[in-house]
Amino acid sequence: MLDIPLMSNNIIKDDVQCLINFLSESDRFTNGPKVREFERAWSEWLGVKHSLFVNSGSSANFMTMAGIAELYGKGEIIVPAITWSSDIASVITAGHVPVFVDVNLHNFAMAEEELLSKITLQTKAIFLSHILGLNALTDKIIDTCKERNIILVEDVCESHGVTFKNRKAGTIGQVSNFSFYYAHHMSTIEGGMICTDDEDFYQQMRMYRSHGMLRESSDEEYKRNITAEYPDLNPEFIFMVPGFNMRSTELNAVLGLNQIKRLDENIRKRRENFALFCSLLDSGKYVTEFDLAGQSNYAFIVLLRENNPRMFEQITRLLATEHVEFRRGTAGGGNQLRQPYVRKRFPKETPQNYVNAEKIHFFGLYTGNYPDLEKEKIEKLCKLLNAV
Ligand SMILES: Cc1ncc(COP(=O)(O)O)c(C=O)c1O
Incomplete structure (x- = not known):
């Protein structure tokens, strides 16, 4: 696991x-x-x-x-x-x-x-x-x-x-x-x-x-x-x-005063982790061409190349089995236009018109990227994802 x-x-x-x-x-x-x-x-x-x-x-x-x-x-x-x-x-x-x-x-x-x-x-x-x-x-x-x-x-x-x-x-x-x-x-x-x-x-x-x-x-x-x-x-x-x-x-x-001392070093490690993750992931199956210039990532992005519900389901099952914690839809859970507080107030908005937000909502998730995450685990995670 x-x-x-x-x-x-x-x-x-x-x-x-x-x-x-x-x-x-x-x-x-x-x-x-x-x-x-x-x-x-x-x-x-x-x-x-x-x-x-x-x-x-x-x-x-x-x-x-x-x-x-x-x-x-x-x-x-x-x-x-x-x-x-x-x-x-x-x-x-x-x-x-x-x-x-x-x-x-x-x-x-x-x-x-x-x-x-x-x-x-x-x-x-x-x-x-x-x-x-x-x-x-x-x-x-x-x-x-x-x-x-x-x-x-x-x-x-x-x-x-x-x-x-x-x-x-x-x-x-x-x-x-x-x-x-x-x-x-x-x-x-x-x-x-x-x-x-x-x-x-x-x-x-x-x-x-x-x-x-x-x-x-x-x-x-x-x-x-x-x-x-x-x-x-x-x-x-x-x-x-x-x-x-x-x-x-x-x-x-x-706490903030003590944490800020480690911030730059932790950012450096997370940057490296994310660059490694993106380089190992199969770009035929996943979107990997992120604009990495200046990135300071704290969570790995998994976004399907094709909008394939079955594949997404398989991935979430795999991650759950492997005890890899994840959040669907990335930040904020995906397309905000689908959320009740928006729908109620802006009924004329059509969430489906926000095509990329929809893709992230239904076919995107993130997993953890913390400073002491082992390289071997990143490699193994990519291997498993690439095999789906
Ligand atoms: C982009 C973004 N803005 C604002 C917030 C809200 O921050 P907080 O959880 O400290 O209220 C978050 C969530 O954590 C976030 O991801």
């Missing part, structure tokens, strides 16, 4: 020891100095001015879309058919209108031509997702956003370290979101980060994270002006925006 879980050893003994040490030495456990230290470390690792630690990648998405509505107004947000549910749910709940785009098979990201054709005067933002460590950016998308004054948001939740032309994803859009959920490149158990160089957006996000409170802003002049403008309000309790409580804790930040 192959025995490959989706994730292994993501929280190691050393992380646990750090937590124990912290607990025995500290008396402040919610959002405090460790959170700020982790935010600074993350900004440095990524190469951005500001990072804001929140309690999940989805929280980062919800806050970002709410912040765009507050600062720039509601509008159309272009989203991919293959992404996580909160990338679309956040658009809907902030009062924007999601505009769906099918994806490429070489990077599972929005198809450039279709994306460009869906831009209208109402387009507020393009919310792209780097899926399974594959870069989603193109020069044309970046240039179009600049020329047409469209906000570019990058979801890097499952692709920490992926690069586009040697620049880290998450440094190119106006805002970028990361997840540190247990199964991702590094983990704070639950957690997320909002990153930006934009001072105004950062200040908004600080307030959104903590109930919308003015005192969370670090812009002293702004706070003085607002306080003077509302003399009837207690300065400690001025709520500027309809915010959330999406703070994380010092404990999660302690």
